Amino acid sequence: MSFATSSAGHAKAFITARVLTGARRFPVRVYVAAFFMAFFLIAAIEPKLLQTHDPLMLSLTSPLKAPSLTHWLGTDQSGRDLYSRIVAGTGHSLSIGLGATALSLALALILGVTAGLSGGWIDNVLSRLFDALFALPTLFLALLFVSLLGTSVPTLVIAVGLGTSPGYARMVRVQVLSVKATSYVEAARALGHSPRRILFKHILPNAISPLATMFTLGVGQAIIWASGLSFLGLGVAPPSSEWGALLNAGRNYVIYAWWLEVMPGIAIAALALSVTVVGQYVQQRLEGRIELP
Amino acid sequence: MSKPAAVRSAFLLKSMNRRLKSHAAIIAIAMSGLTIADAVKAEDASAGKPQSGGIIRYGHFQEPPCLYGGWVQQWYLQRQFSDNLVARAEDGRILPWLATAWSVSDDRKTYIFQIKPDVKFTDGTPLDAQAVVDNINGWLSDNPELENPTAGPYLKGVFESAAAAGPLTLKITLKTPFEPLLNVFAQSSQGILSPTGLKRGKAVNCESPVGSGPFIVEKWNRGKNVIFRRNPNYNSAPATAKHQGPAYVEGIEWRFLADPTIRYGSLLSRESDVVYHIPAVNWQDANSRFKIVRHLTGGTPLRLALFSERPPFDDVRVRQAFAYASDRRAAVQAAFLGSLPYEGNFALSQSSPEYVGELSKSYSYDVEKANKLLDEAGWTVRDANGIRSKNGKALIIRITYTNAFSPPDGDQVLQIIQQQAKAAGFDVRLQPTNQADFWAGKNLGPNDYEIVPLYWVAPGAEIYRISYKPDLNGVRNPFNPSRYQDLPLWDIIQKAEQTADKEQRTAVYQQAERRIVENAPSLSYTVLDVTLALADNVKDIWLDSGSVGEPVFSDAYFTDKK
Numbered sequence: 001m002s003f004a005t006s007s008a009g010h011a012k013a014f015i016t017a018r019v020l021t022g023a024r025r026f027p028v029r030v031y032v033a034a035f036f037m038a039f040f041l042i043a044a045i046e047p048k049l050l051q052t053h054d055p056l057m058l059s060l061t062s063p064l065k066a067p068s069l070t071h072w073l074g075t076d077q078s079g080r081d082l083y084s085r086i087v088a089g090t091g092h093s094l095s096i097g098l099g100a101t102a103l104s105l106a107l108a109l110i111l112g113v114t115a116g117l118s119g120g121w122i123d124n125v126l127s128r129l130f131d132a133l134f135a136l137p138t139l140f141l142a143l144l145f146v147s148l149l150g151t152s153v154p155t156l157v158i159a160v161g162l163g164t165s166p167g168y169a170r171m172v173r174v175q176v177l178s179v180k181a182t183s184y185v186e187a188a189r190a191l192g193h194s195p196r197r198i199l200f201k202h203i204l205p206n207a208i209s210p211l212a213t214m215f216t217l218g219v220g221q222a223i224i225w226a227s228g229l230s231f232l233g234l235g236v237a238p239p240s241s242e243w244g245a246l247l248n249a250g251r252n253y254v255i256y257a258w259w260l261e262v263m264p265g266i267a268i269a270a271l272a273l274s275v276t277v278v279g280q281y282v283q284q285r286l287e288g289r290i291e292l293p
Numbered sequence: 294m295s296k297p298a299a300v301r302s303a304f305l306l307k308s309m310n311r312r313l314k315s316h317a318a319i320i321a322i323a324m325s326g327l328t329i330a331d332a333v334k335a336e337d338a339s340a341g342k343p344q345s346g347g348i349i350r351y352g353h354f355q356e357p358p359c360l361y362g363g364w365v366q367q368w369y370l371q372r373q374f375s376d377n378l379v380a381r382a383e384d385g386r387i388l389p390w391l392a393t394a395w396s397v398s399d400d401r402k403t404y405i406f407q408i409k410p411d412v413k414f415t416d417g418t419p420l421d422a423q424a425v426v427d428n429i430n431g432w433l434s435d436n437p438e439l440e441n442p443t444a445g446p447y448l449k450g451v452f453e454s455a456a457a458a459g460p461l462t463l464k465i466t467l468k469t470p471f472e473p474l475l476n477v478f479a480q481s482s483q484g485i486l487s488p489t490g491l492k493r494g495k496a497v498n499c500e501s502p503v504g505s506g507p508f509i510v511e512k513w514n515r516g517k518n519v520i521f522r523r524n525p526n527y528n529s530a531p532a533t534a535k536h537q538g539p540a541y542v543e544g545i546e547w548r549f550l551a552d553p554t555i556r557y558g559s560l561l562s563r564e565s566d567v568v569y570h571i572p573a574v575n576w577q578d579a580n581s582r583f584k585i586v587r588h589l590t591g592g593t594p595l596r597l598a599l600f601s602e603r604p605p606f607d608d609v610r611v612r613q614a615f616a617y618a619s620d621r622r623a624a625v626q627a628a629f630l631g632s633l634p635y636e637g638n639f640a641l642s643q644s645s646p647e648y649v650g651e652l653s654k655s656y657s658y659d660v661e662k663a664n665k666l667l668d669e670a671g672w673t674v675r676d677a678n679g680i681r682s683k684n685g686k687a688l689i690i691r692i693t694y695t696n697a698f699s700p701p702d703g704d705q706v707l708q709i710i711q712q713q714a715k716a717a718g719f720d721v722r723l724q725p726t727n728q729a730d731f732w733a734g735k736n737l738g739p740n741d742y743e744i745v746p747l748y749w750v751a752p753g754a755e756i757y758r759i760s761y762k763p764d765l766n767g768v769r770n771p772f773n774p775s776r777y778q779d780l781p782l783w784d785i786i787q788k789a790e791q792t793a794d795k796e797q798r799t800a801v802y803q804q805a806e807r808r809i810v811e812n813a814p815s816l817s818y819t820v821l822d823v824t825l826a827l828a829d830n831v832k833d834i835w836l837d838s839g840s841v842g843e844p845v846f847s848d849a850y851f852t853d854k855k
Contacts, residue, residue, distance in 0.1 A: 058712050060620075060627045078627055078709055151725070237723050239708050252554050252572045252701065 030281050033274035040271050043090035053081035055088035056239055064257045074259040076249065082259060086267050089241035093271065096156050096242075097223035101215055103161030104168055104222070111165075112172025113207070116180065117199065127173065133166035142225060146234045153236055160225045168214065175207040182206075213286065216279025220272035227268050243268050343536070343833065343850035348544045351846070352556045352568040355697065356549040358732075359499035360510060360519065361484070363442030364697075365590075365750050365821070365841060368481040372843035373521055373545065374415075375484025375504025378406060378425065378463075379475050380531035381752055381839030385646050387475040388532035388839075391420065391485060391505070392463070401470035401793055402453075406463040412529045414487035416503045420529075422457035427488040429455040429465070438495040443482040446759045446772055447473070451790075470791045472798060473755035480751070481843050505529055507540045507847035521545040527847070534848060535833055541850035553701045557826070566828045566851075569844075573702045576632035579826045586834060587824040588842030591645040592751035593760055594636040594817035595699070597692070597710075597744045601814050602776035605672070605688055606743060612813040613656065614666035615690070618717035620658035621818040624709035628702045633819045640809035642820040644838075645753040647802040652810045663717035672718065681718030690714070693724045693742040695731035706818055707746070745774050748821045750841040754802035757786045761809065777814035 026034075043050050052072065059079030067074045073083040115126035133141065141163035149155045179185060180203060188198050223243075229235050230244025231251075238245065243264045250260025357364055361371040380390045392406040412420040431439030433449055453466040467474070477483060490503030501510050507530065508521035522544040530537050548565065550556040553572040559565040560583065571579040579585060599606040599615065606612050616639075625635045636643060637653035667673075672681040672688055681688040692707055699707075704725070711721040724736045736742055749760055749772070762770045763778040782805055789801035809815075823842035827834055834849040836842040 056712055058709055060623045060709070063627055077705055078712075147730075233725065233727065237725055238704065239711060239723070249705075251552075253574050254554065256574050 027281070029277055033277035033281075036270050036274035037278060040090050040094060040274070043087045044094040045091075047087045047091065050087045051081075051084040053084040055080060055084040055241055057081070064253065064260075066257075067259055067263075073263040074257065076246075076260060077253060077257075082246075082263055085241035085246060086243065086264060089243050089246060089264075090267075090271075092153060092236055092240060092242040093223050093226065093244075093268070096153060096160065096226040097219040097271075097275075099153075099157035100160035100164065100222040100226065101218040103157060104163075104165040104218060105211055105215055107161070107165040108168030108172050109208070109211070112169040113176050113199075113204070115169070116173040116176025116207075117203070123173075127170075130166045130170045130173070134170065138163040138225060139228060142229055143232075143234065146229060151234050151237065156226050156229060156235060159229065160222050163225065164218065164222060168211075168218070171214070172207065172211070175210060176203060179203050179206045209286065210283075213279050213283035216275055216282060220276040220279070223268060223272050223275075343541045343848075344852070345541050345543075345850070347542050347851040348546055349542050349567060349831065349834075349846055349849060350546045350548065350565045351844070352548050352550040352559050352565040354549075354551060354553070354556070354569050354701070356516065356551075359495075360513060361482070361486070361499070361502050363482060366697075368841060369823075369843050370519065370547065371484045371502070371504075372481040372506070372837060372840075372845065373508045373547075373847075374502060374506040374510055375481070375486055376412075376506050376529050376531070377481065377484050378478040380533045380837075381476060381479035382533055383838040385752070385839070387479065390479075390531040391425070391529060395475075401472070401791075402467045404465040404467075404474065405458065406465070408461040408463055409529055410461055412505055413526065414490065414503050414505045415509045415524050415526075416487050416490055418487045418489040418503075420485070420505055421460050422463040423460075424488045425463050425485055426455045426457050427491070428485050431491065432483070439491065441482060443480065444477060446762075446770075447477045447755070450758075470793065472790055472793060473753075473758075476752050476755055480840050481837070508545060511544070516549065518549060519545075519547040521547060530847060533837070533839060534845075535835070536848055540847040542846065545846050560826055560828065563828065566831050567834060567844075568826050570700065570822075570824055571632060571826055573628065573630040573632045576630055583826040583828065585824060585826055586836055587822055588836040588838045589634065589642065589644045590748075590750040590821040590823060590841050591642050591753050592756040592841070593640070593747075593749050593815075594638065594642045594820045595703070595746065595748045596639060596815040596817040597746050598774035598815045599813070600739075600743050600745075600774075600776055602739070602778075604686070605670075605683075605690075608670050609812055610666040610670040611672070611688075614663040614670070614717060615714065615719065616656035616813050616816050617659045617663040617666070618719060619710040619713040621706070621710065621816070622658070624706045624713075625819050627709060628705040629700075629819065632702075632824075633700065633822060636817045636820045638806070638810060639813060639815050639817045640757075640806040641754055642750075644820070645751075647754040647799050647806060649803050649806050652806065655810050656813070656816070658713075660716050667718060675718055678720075679715065679718055680720040688719050690719050690721045690743045691724055691736075691741070692721065692744040692746070693726055693731075693736040694746045695726050695728050697728045697731060698747050700819075700821075703746070703819075710818075747774055750821055752840060754789070754799075754806065757782075757802070757805055757809075758790065761786065761805075761814075775814035777812070779808070779812065779814075782808050782812075 057080060059075065062075055062079045063077050065071055065075040071081050071083065073086065076082055111126055115123045142159040145159035145162055146155055149158060185198060185202050188202055226235065227244030227247065230242050231248045233248060235245050236242045246264040247261060250257065254261045355366040357367045359367060361367050376391050378390060378392045380388045382388055391409050391412065393409050395404060395406045397404055408420065408422050408425065414420060432441030432444040433452055434440055451467050451469050451471040453468045456464045458464040484504055487503040490498060500513055507524055507527045509524050511520040511522045513519045523540045523542065525539050527539045550559060553570065556568050557572055557575050560568045599612050601607055601612065622635045625633065637655055638648065641648050667681055672683045674682045676682065694707060707723055711723060714721050724742065726736045737745065749756055759772045761773060761777060761782055763780055763783050764770055785801060785805045785808065789798050789805065792798040792801055823836050823844065825834060825844060830851050830853045832850055832852055835845050837845055
């Protein structure tokens with residue numbers, strides 16, 4: 001086994017060991033975050049397990065009912081159960097968050113690695129492109145794609161994914177440049193390994209590891225962007241209960257039916273926060289900033 | 294709106310004229326601005342004299358792409374800076390405006406108008422018969438710079454010519470009698486603009502149109518507001534106005550506040566003096582706090598136009614089934630919380646004079662009837678979700694809609710219909726489309742939708758010529774969103790338009806109304822309204838209910854010093 005190969009293997013073993021050995025001593029916030037994540041995952045995969053009512057069932061005789069034992073989070077303007085609608089909307093929100101972040105990171109990886117490895121004019125052109133796109137607000141980019149592609153879940157994934165990718169691409173490029181200059185890559189090159197082998201065995205594994213934590217942080221952010229687009233009426237078509245759309249539908253009633261705004265808002269915040277807390281924790285563990293037991 | 298005594302006298306004179314000159318049908322109304330002003334003064338003495346000064350801060354909903362044109366949102370603006378040839382009172386009588394008198398020939402094809410003297414457009418161009426001729430010829434031309442998307446569809450088929458028979462004498466000749474002509478002239482989209490101004494081209498006119506009205510467009514800050522200032526030389530108010538002469542207020546700041554909560558909030562916080570359209574959830578509160586003025590607009594109601602050119606809505610039984618499949622009355626109550634009435638007469642809004650009230654009870658919610666009609670129409674196979682299909686094709690109904698044609702709470706009605714229609718086996722899919730895309734035709738191609746919610750406002754049933762004219766001689770009627778082709782209906786509509794006697798005309802229009810409801814090319818659920826909430830220190834803002842309820846600010850004044 002070469003020195004360079006063992007560097008990648010060591011990084012992998014280090015991550016595994018740190019995550020596994022810390023499993024019995026998580027901080028309380030991580031347990032709370034994990035609970036919410038588990039709840040939202042179940043809601044996304046099998047919402048009927050958690051719903052108390054049919055989320056589309058109208059009850060025109062009981063609109064805008066405050067939270068009660070029958071309707072835990074109240075009813076909307078058509079008498080639909082808000083809790084069940086939030087549960088039903090989890091799948092959309094989560095899939096947009098995961099999909100958009102995955103797309104964003106995939107693009108960032110391709111462009112960032114190309115720029116970092118190529119150097120020269122390719123790096124210059126791509127770096128200026130990242131700078132130019134980074135200068136545009138994410139929402140503006142997302143709005144541009146929505147206006148070109150129309151409104152649907154895939155469109156939101158693409159819009160938010162493309163909108164957030166320039167920031168990640170810059171980070172990947174820097175990471176690649178930094179790994180490229182390490183001694184083990186130098187050593188691999190000196191040993192005559194092919195560029196392809198150096199890329200896949202040494203550079204990528206070490207450049208990607210920070211992205212794992214960025215992914216969890218990005219999911220929370222993407223959910224908020226997607227909800228923002230839905231709030232602007234550029235999200236999934238009704239009667240979908242995507243959370244941003246719920247906020248949008250309830251905004252006219254905010255003085256008289258606070259739960260229509262507060263409850264979906266709490267759901268968005270809870271999911272984004274829980275994913276972020278877990279992501280931060282994993283990042284801290286990987287960076288060794290938390291003492292191992 | 295109280296009417297000056299002199300105006301009432303003038304119309305007694307008009308009715309005497311009718312009796313005395315029934316053969317020639319000459320209607321001459323002798324009336325002077327001074328007489329009206331005297332009458333108004335007499336009223337003011339008892340009600341408190343209006344004060345001059347102040348700028349009205351008005352919060353409106355929609356911002357159109359041009360300050361005049363065919364969309365009713367443009368009419369509201371045009372009412373502020375232009376005058377019409379004639380005015381229409383709420384009870385349907387035609388009253389003088391820029392035309393002080395007029396007569397109609399025996400064959401009902403020639404109209405002679407006397408134009409009011411000494412009126413000038415706000416660019417200094419004098420108003421004369423030729424100026425009106427230039428406007429009318431432009432409306433009915435194919436020149437996109439000048440054509441009028443409201444006057445065109447009404448008049449192109451019946452119009453022969455417009456000519457200046459003298460400096461202040463206008464002669465209009467029709468190919469066939471067309472009794473709604475004066476109603477058409479009374480709508481704000483037919484406001485007369487300065488011919489000098491029109492020569493500047495549409496782009497300039499859209500930004501700064503020039504009329505002879507009570508206000509002058511000073512500046513349009515797109516996305517924000519239109520600043521109107523008072524026309525100090527205004528001397529051509531209609532007979533329906535509360536006073537003659539310049540407006541009392543110095544101007545209007547016409548703000549575009551699209552969000553209904555913010556708009557209503559601006560009135561609560563006294564950032565606006567008047568706001569348009571109260572959110573349903575604030576309706577009761579607004580009624581208890583503010584003076585409300587409202588007009589339920591005539592013409593077609595807010596309706597779902599069913600695309601009847603291809604399956605599934607080419608079959609009348611499917612259209613009727615869709616009507617039975619949703620409880621639109623309950624949906625309207627749930628969505629609008631009593632702020633808007635239910636309208637079940639698919640053909641005509643309840644404020645139209647030809648309205649048949651009993652038709653509003655048609656097609657009440659009955660899923661069994663819907664199922665029976667769909668079975669008869671061959672939509673018999675159901676999938677696991679209960680959605681019907683025929684010859685392997687699912688019963689999918691796509692609704693393309695935009696907030697341009699729906700009140701702010703209207704989306705909820707569509708969601709309720711979507712859910713209820715499922716019980717009868719319809720798979721209703723909503724296609725919300727933003728306003729710019731909608732105007733550009735997105736989701737509106739012939740194969741892109743089965744339903745589009747629309748309205749087309751007018752004083753009354755004359756709207757049928759626009760909304761239900763079939764394609765004739767290979768010419769497509771682009772204003773028939775149902776694509777409903779009914780030649781017998783068209784014959785009835787034309788017969789009504791040519792019937793001089795008002796009662797007989799109404800009866801013929803009602804035949805058309807019944808035929809439309811029976812064949813259900815569209816389903817209605819409510820009507821377009823113009824509702825304003827006024828701060829307590831603003832008086833005498835009124836809605837032009839004889840037309841389509843355009844807000845009128847020229848009589849308004851503040852009761853306190855601004």
